[in-house]
Amino acid sequence: MELFYSKSIFDGKGVLSEEESSHCVRVLRHKIGDMINVIDGLGTFYECRITRTGKNTDFEVVSVVPSFGAHEYKLEMAVAPTKNMDRYEWFLEKSTEFGVDDIFPVIGEHSERKIIKSDRCNKILLSAAKQSLKGAVPVLHEACSVTDFISYPHKDLRIIAYCGEADKTSITGALSEYKAGLTSGDYPHITILIGPEGDFSREEAALAIKNGFVPVHLGESRLRTETAAVAAVSAVYFTFIK
Amino acid sequence: MELFYSKSIFDGKGVLSEEESSHCVRVLRHKIGDMINVIDGLGTFYECRITRTGKNTDFEVVSVVPSFGAHEYKLEMAVAPTKNMDRYEWFLEKSTEFGVDDIFPVIGEHSERKIIKSDRCNKILLSAAKQSLKGAVPVLHEACSVTDFISYPHKDLRIIAYCGEADKTSITGALSEYKAGLTSGDYPHITILIGPEGDFSREEAALAIKNGFVPVHLGESRLRTETAAVAAVSAVYFTFIK
Incomplete structure (x- = not known):
C-alpha cells in the first residue's frame, strides 16, 4: 500500500504538496478519479479520490481511519x-x-x-x-x-x-x-x-x-x-x- | 579496548595477518614488548605481548579468557x-x-x-x-x-x-x-x-x-x-x- 502525506486536509477535502503530488502524478501516473491513501502525520488515515491534478493534487476524503497503525503506549x-x-x-x-x-x-x-x-x-x-x-x-x-x-x-x-x-x-x-x-x-x-x-x-x-x-x-x-x-x-x- | 584477530595461535604463540599487523604497527604504532588483545574468532580472548614486528606481527600469549563476551544460548x-x-x-x-x-x-x-x-x-x-x-x-x-x-x-x-x-x-x-x-x-x-x-x-x-x-x-x-x-x-x- 502506497501512502501519501498531507498537512492540508479540512472539511473532507485536501491537497498534496508539490513533492507528494509529483510522486503521485508523474511517478505513479495517478489520474482524476483514482483512489489514493493519505496520512496526516498526526495519526489519521484517509482514503481519498483525486479531484484535480497539477503542480498540486486536490482530493476529496471518502473514508477515515483514526489511530492508524498506532501503538498502545x-x-x-x-x-x-x-x-x-x-x-x-x-x-x-x-x-x-x-x-x-x-x-x-x-x-x-x-x-x-x-x-x-x-x-x-x-x-x-x-x-x-x-x-x-x-x-x-x-x-x-x-x-x-x-x-x-x-x-x-x-x-x-x-x-x-x-x-x-x-x-x-x-x-x-x-x-x-x-x-x-x-x-x-x-x-x-x-x-x-x-x-x-x-x-x-x-x-x-x-x-x-x-x-x-x-x-x-x-x-x-x-x-x-x-x-x-x-x-x-x-x-x-x-x-x-x- | 582495541581487539585484534588471529587464526594462528598455537602453543602460547601467535601471528597477526598482514592486514591486522598493518593496523597494529603502522596505524596504532605498537612496538616489540607492547601488550595487545587478540581474539581467535572462536570465543577465546588472549592478552599478548608483541615479540616481533614486520609484515606480520608475532606475539606470545600472557593470559587467556575463554568464552569472552559469550551469551548463554x-x-x-x-x-x-x-x-x-x-x-x-x-x-x-x-x-x-x-x-x-x-x-x-x-x-x-x-x-x-x-x-x-x-x-x-x-x-x-x-x-x-x-x-x-x-x-x-x-x-x-x-x-x-x-x-x-x-x-x-x-x-x-x-x-x-x-x-x-x-x-x-x-x-x-x-x-x-x-x-x-x-x-x-x-x-x-x-x-x-x-x-x-x-x-x-x-x-x-x-x-x-x-x-x-x-x-x-x-x-x-x-x-x-x-x-x-x-x-x-x-x-x-x-x-x-x-
Whole structure:
C-alpha cells in the first residue's frame, strides 16, 4: 500500500504538496478519479479520490481511519546524536518501524556531536512512517542538553540506560514492573534516556536518578548508542505485544 | 579496548595477518614488548605481548579468557537476503552486537536477491564482534534454499516469523514458554527463520510448520525484513537477560 502525506486536509477535502503530488502524478501516473491513501502525520488515515491534478493534487476524503497503525503506549526517546550521523538516522528509521512518539536529541557533557540536520531527519521519519503504515509521524524536537531534558516535567516511567556504576535493574525488569502496576484504562507513558558514545557524566546520571529516572542496564553485550536506543524501543514494543 | 584477530595461535604463540599487523604497527604504532588483545574468532580472548614486528606481527600469549563476551544460548538466524544489501549488512552488524552464533542466508520462492558477497559480510561480522568485545565471530554459512534449510536436522526451539495466515503466538510468548520448560543445565538452542520482502510462500510455511517450526508473529507493526530479524535477535537477548 502506497501512502501519501498531507498537512492540508479540512472539511473532507485536501491537497498534496508539490513533492507528494509529483510522486503521485508523474511517478505513479495517478489520474482524476483514482483512489489514493493519505496520512496526516498526526495519526489519521484517509482514503481519498483525486479531484484535480497539477503542480498540486486536490482530493476529496471518502473514508477515515483514526489511530492508524498506532501503538498502545506513549514512548519518548531522548537519544544523544551519534558521531556518525548515518547511525542516528538508522535509529530514527528503526524506532519508527517499531513505534515511537517523540524524539529528543539530547546533548550530554561527553557528546561529540552537538547538532543534527532536522530537515533530513524529518524526511527519514516520514518515509519510515509511510513504509511501516503508520498514520502518525514521530515528532523530532529541538536538540537540548541532557540536564535540561531531565528537568522537564516527565510523566510515569522514566528510564536512564547508564553504563556507569549505579544500582541497576534490567530494562525488561523495569518495564515488566511498570506494566504490572498499570490498572485498566491507564495509558502507559514511557521516557527513555540514552547517552552518547562516552556515556553520561556522573553528574548527569546522578541528576537523572534524583529526578526519578530509573537506572537500567541493557544486558551484558556492549551495544553502540544507536543499537542501545533501538534495543530499548524493541524492549518496550515486546513488553506490550499481544 | 582495541581487539585484534588471529587464526594462528598455537602453543602460547601467535601471528597477526598482514592486514591486522598493518593496523597494529603502522596505524596504532605498537612496538616489540607492547601488550595487545587478540581474539581467535572462536570465543577465546588472549592478552599478548608483541615479540616481533614486520609484515606480520608475532606475539606470545600472557593470559587467556575463554568464552569472552559469550551469551548463554545458541542462536541460529536464517534470514533471507534483502533486496538492498546495505540492509542485510546492517542486520549482520546489529545481531552480532546483541549476540548470534550462526547466520544462514536462505533463499525463498519470493526472494529477489539470491546471492550475497560473503567476503564483505564476513568483514562486517568480524568488525562488529571486535567492536562489541566478543571473542566469537558469528559463522556465515553458504546460501541455501528455505526448503533445504527447513529439512536440516534442527534442535530445540525452531521459530518461523510468518506474515501469512497461521495459528500464531507472539515471538516473546514462544520464547518465554521455551525458557520455562528448560531445566537446570540445559543449554538453550534457538533457530529463527525470517523470510524475504515478499514473505514465505504458503508451501514453505506449511513445510516449516510440518517440520516443527513454531509460527510466530512479531506484533502489530509492519517491520522490514532486516528489522524483523533484529527484533527477533533482541527478543531472544531480552528473554535471557539477567
